[in-house]
Amino acid sequence: MNPDPFAALGLPARPDLSNEEVRAAWRSIAAATHPDRPDGGDLARYTAASAAYAQLRTPWARSEAYADLIEQNDIEPNEPDTSPLPPVPADPWPAPVPPWQPLIALAQIPARIRRGRPLRLAIRGAVAAALSLVVLHLHLIAGTAAAPADVFGLAWWFVLTGRKDLAPPPER
Amino acid sequence: MSAWSWLKLRVYLWLLGKAVTVTKWVLLVLMLAALWPVTLVAVVGFTAGWARGWPAVRLYRTAAWALPVAAVWLTIVEVLMPGWHQAALIPGRAWNYGLHHPSGAGLLDTYASLVPVAIPAGLALGGLAWAWRTYAMTAGVGGWTASAPISFDSRQWRRQVRTAKVVNKAPGAAPLLTRGDRIPVGGTIRHVGREWHPVFSLPAAACGRHTVVVGATGSGKTNLMIRQWAGWFTAAVQAARAGRGNRPLLIVLDCKGGQDARVKADRTRRLIYGAGARRVAIWPDEARLCLWDLPAPDLAVLLYQMIDTGTGAAAYYADILQAVLDLAVLAPCGPPVNAAAFLDRLEAKWLLHAWGDGRHPAELTRARAAGRHLPDIQLRYATLLGRLGPALDGPGSLAEADAWYCILEGTREPSVAEAQAMALTELAARAATAPDGEPRVMLLAADDYSAVARRVPISNLYERGRSLGIGVQVSAQTWQGLGRDDDERYRIAATADGGVFVLRTAHPEPLTALAGHRRVLDTAHRLIGNIWADEGTTRIQRAAVADPDLVRQLEVGQACYIQGGEATFVQVARPKASPLTLLPAPAEEPVVQVPEPRRAPDPGPPAWPHRPASLDDVFGPRDPR
Numbered sequence: 001m002n003p004d005p006f007a008a009l010g011l012p013a014r015p016d017l018s019n020e021e022v023r024a025a026w027r028s029i030a031a032a033t034h035p036d037r038p039d040g041g042d043l044a045r046y047t048a049a050s051a052a053y054a055q056l057r058t059p060w061a062r063s064e065a066y067a068d069l070i071e072q073n074d075i076e077p078n079e080p081d082t083s084p085l086p087p088v089p090a091d092p093w094p095a096p097v098p099p100w101q102p103l104i105a106l107a108q109i110p111a112r113i114r115r116g117r118p119l120r121l122a123i124r125g126a127v128a129a130a131l132s133l134v135v136l137h138l139h140l141i142a143g144t145a146a147a148p149a150d151v152f153g154l155a156w157w158f159v160l161t162g163r164k165d166l167a168p169p170p171e172r
Numbered sequence: 173m174s175a176w177s178w179l180k181l182r183v184y185l186w187l188l189g190k191a192v193t194v195t196k197w198v199l200l201v202l203m204l205a206a207l208w209p210v211t212l213v214a215v216v217g218f219t220a221g222w223a224r225g226w227p228a229v230r231l232y233r234t235a236a237w238a239l240p241v242a243a244v245w246l247t248i249v250e251v252l253m254p255g256w257h258q259a260a261l262i263p264g265r266a267w268n269y270g271l272h273h274p275s276g277a278g279l280l281d282t283y284a285s286l287v288p289v290a291i292p293a294g295l296a297l298g299g300l301a302w303a304w305r306t307y308a309m310t311a312g313v314g315g316w317t318a319s320a321p322i323s324f325d326s327r328q329w330r331r332q333v334r335t336a337k338v339v340n341k342a343p344g345a346a347p348l349l350t351r352g353d354r355i356p357v358g359g360t361i362r363h364v365g366r367e368w369h370p371v372f373s374l375p376a377a378a379c380g381r382h383t384v385v386v387g388a389t390g391s392g393k394t395n396l397m398i399r400q401w402a403g404w405f406t407a408a409v410q411a412a413r414a415g416r417g418n419r420p421l422l423i424v425l426d427c428k429g430g431q432d433a434r435v436k437a438d439r440t441r442r443l444i445y446g447a448g449a450r451r452v453a454i455w456p457d458e459a460r461l462c463l464w465d466l467p468a469p470d471l472a473v474l475l476y477q478m479i480d481t482g483t484g485a486a487a488y489y490a491d492i493l494q495a496v497l498d499l500a501v502l503a504p505c506g507p508p509v510n511a512a513a514f515l516d517r518l519e520a521k522w523l524l525h526a527w528g529d530g531r532h533p534a535e536l537t538r539a540r541a542a543g544r545h546l547p548d549i550q551l552r553y554a555t556l557l558g559r560l561g562p563a564l565d566g567p568g569s570l571a572e573a574d575a576w577y578c579i580l581e582g583t584r585e586p587s588v589a590e591a592q593a594m595a596l597t598e599l600a601a602r603a604a605t606a607p608d609g610e611p612r613v614m615l616l617a618a619d620d621y622s623a624v625a626r627r628v629p630i631s632n633l634y635e636r637g638r639s640l641g642i643g644v645q646v647s648a649q650t651w652q653g654l655g656r657d658d659d660e661r662y663r664i665a666a667t668a669d670g671g672v673f674v675l676r677t678a679h680p681e682p683l684t685a686l687a688g689h690r691r692v693l694d695t696a697h698r699l700i701g702n703i704w705a706d707e708g709t710t711r712i713q714r715a716a717v718a719d720p721d722l723v724r725q726l727e728v729g730q731a732c733y734i735q736g737g738e739a740t741f742v743q744v745a746r747p748k749a750s751p752l753t754l755l756p757a758p759a760e761e762p763v764v765q766v767p768e769p770r771r772a773p774d775p776g777p778p779a780w781p782h783r784p785a786s787l788d789d790v791f792g793p794r795d796p797r
Binding site: 015016018019058059060062063066067112115116117135144145146147148149150152153156160163164165166167168169170172 | 238266291
């Protein structure tokens with residue numbers, strides 16, 4: 001039995017190591033010390049690491065090995081190495097919405113058109129423009145109050161119905 | 173009076189009545205012909221309402237949106253020809269011009285001159301006509317045959333579905349969040365008792381309360397839930413940035429597990445990133461949590477609940493188990509910091525050492541008495557914690573991410589998933605109440621919770637969520653999956669103040685009954701032989717607000733939202749983040765290599781002293797590179 005299997009694998013003596021950490025440690029030692037290596041490897045170290053891996057490969061076995069170790073070294077059993085493992089780094093929270101957001105929203109309209117349904121929007125615009133031309137330039141009702149009102153109505157229709165053809169603004 | 177005179181009087185009266193009717197119709201036709209620009213718009217509006225399944229209110233609203241054009245026209249008239257009487261004369265002049273120029277160009281000229289007022293007036297008129305038609309068909313007084321109302325309803329349903337699908341295709345129709353912090357769900361198919369909008373949306377606050385989603389597998393439940401999570405998260409993020417609330421924390425428990433859960437987790441993560449999240453953790457595949465961070469008393473209770481204890485004679489052993497856990501967890505030196513430390517404590521030597529300081533004689537006595545049971549208890553917990561794997565053994569806390577997608581293998585390993593669900597809900601409760609932590613606005617969503625509900629009732633989750641101020645969303649495949657008995661199911665459904673979504677399911681009656689009933693007109697027609705006569709009676713009846721038969725026939729992606737005695741049928745739009753959203757740069761890889769879930773047994777070490785022939789025997793074939 002290896003007196004300190006953790007040391008044989010180059011790991012800290014703690015019971016909360018994960019299976020992957022133990023396996024990764026064994027693989028790196030085994031790859032460096034295997035007797036089939038061209039340089040002959042390091043049979044003693046390989047043997048010790050393999051035995052240590054066999055000893056530590058499950059959480060339960062690690063807990064046992066850790067308990068044995070603290071008994072051998074006469075460490076207080078209720079004071080294991082509990083320093084936390086490095087936490088998952090938290091990114092900073094994004095900055096708040098700037099006051100000039102409306103201008104940004106305006107500048108985003110071309111991109112929203114491109115990423116929305118530009119063809120439909122173009123057809124709507126073409127229809128509105130064509131009807132406006134009919135009203136204004138073909139002297140249909142030129143000179144009456146209805147002509148500008150009709151053009152306004154067509155523009156109004158285009159704005160109201162064309163909104164849905166735009167892609168949503170960012171983060172919506 | 174002779175019989176002949178009486179007969180003649182009856183005939184005259186009949187003729188008079190018919191003449192009055194004909195005269196009314198002729199006058200109506202003449203008036204409509206005279207107001208032909210308005211009539212034209214009204215006919216178009218009526219036809220659009222019929223063909224697209226719109227309610228009349230859609231036409232009224234369009235008429236209201238056209239009023240600014242009329243206002244502009246009146247303003248221009250006022251500027252060109254001061255005096256409102258001039259404006260009043262213009263329609264008459266235009267009509268007169270059309271009368272004297274009955275060519276195509278003349279009529280077009282007349283129409284173009286009157287269109288600023290003809291459109292709002294015509295749409296309002298068309299809306300009235302369509303409302304009357306709908307009312308007549310619903311009340312059973314319209315149509316040529318007795319079955320006309322039935323065929324009218326089914327035809328209109330098909331058209332409403334088609335229209336809702338078209339609405340969903342528009343990229344800007346159903347974003348993740350709209351103005352007023354509302355979460356668009358999808359195109360409205362039909363509404364009963366609720367204000368109609370082309371896109372049905374929920375206030376984000378509704379998701380912060382309790383909601384229930386019930387639908388069979390493949391009914392579109394996932395899309396609906398992901399849309400709500402993303403919408404809620406977007407609203408909460410924007411509120412936090414504007415200083416109107418705390419940062420959000422979304423915790424999703426996918427209780428079914430499997431490969432599908434990984435796909436859903438990935439989709440959810442992309443959407444939540446699109447909504448502005450900086451870190452979305454997928455547990456247990458990519459992140460860990462630490463069960464041992466819980467306060468010691470809560471930890472002791474949780475550890476006790478995680479083990480399935482029997483009843484009857486086994487209750488004796490349950491009491492011993494609880495006593496031992498209290499001794500191990502509430503020891504003077506503090507709670508255990510990980511599974512291994514906890515298992516170490518389930519030894520007589522440790523307990524006697526921990527409580528043997530002379531100040532706890534009662535505990536020391538209990539530790540001695542429990543000595544012979546300790547190996548069994550240690551073995552049970554070693555087995556349980558071994559099956560749970562390292563994912564709850566830390567390090568990590570819920571505060572480290574903006575959203576957690578937790579996958580529990582409720583189908584494959586129900587008992588493990590139940591224990592995990594207990595631990596995760598306890599950690600969520602801790603995150604909501606920790607005095608030293610940052611306050612977060614939380615939504616705990618449990619998808620297919622019925623897979624783990626055997627030992628953690630949903631009602632318990634609800635009540636805890638309510639007391640802690642956490643929004644809880646629960647989904648189940650059936651009414652029966654909501655709880656163990658009807659009492660619990662009704663308690664869950666009736667307290668869902670954020671609303672109940674019912675998708676296609678075989679037994680929707682208990683849920684649709686929550687919407688209550690409404691008054692409808694029931695018309696009975698007299699039959700003369702086999703002919704349906706135009707005489708009959710109408711009486712007020714009561715019908716379900718949410719028709720369970722309609723719910724039973726819902727297609728994939730269709731849902732019925734029930735809340736406050738009202739029901740809305742909706743075609744759920746697939747959630748997509750705005751294509752303009754710039755996803756944040758991938759977060760830095762964690763330093764610790766977190767393990768993969770325990771899907772396969774760990775490979776054993778190579779046999780020794782057998783000497784392998786080559787490295788390939790140990791590490792597999794060489795990399796071809």
